[in-house]
Amino acid sequence: xxxxxxxxxxxxxxxxxxxxxxxxxxxxxxxxxxxxxxxxxxxxxxxxxxxxxxxxxxxxxxxxxxxxxxxxxxxxxxxxxx
Numbered sequence: 001x002x003x004x005x006x007x008x009x010x011x012x013x014x015x016x017x018x019x020x021x022x023x024x025x026x027x028x029x030x031x032x033x034x035x036x037x038x039x040x041x042x043x044x045x046x047x048x049x050x051x052x053x054x055x056x057x058x059x060x061x062x063x064x065x066x067x068x069x070x071x072x073x074x075x076x077x078x079x080x081x082x
Contacts, residue, residue, distance in 0.1 A: 028058035050076035
């Protein structure tokens with residue numbers, strides 16, 4: 001998913017695991033990059049920016065926190081992987 005075209009992928013997260021919620025996509029990407037830089041131990045983990053199921057905001061999550069779909073999780077669409 002780095003660079004080039006990205007296929008749409010739906011992932012499930014518990015909203016309580018969000019590292020941040022933003023109304024502006026660019027702000028979400030900037031915050032995800034800052035988080036990634038501050039946490040160098042995340043060598044293989046990815047911080048991702050996702051669009052919520054209502055497409056009205058952007059959240060950032062650690063991709064490793066993706067979960068299987070159950071009643072507590074919401075579907076998100078990956079917009080950018082950092």
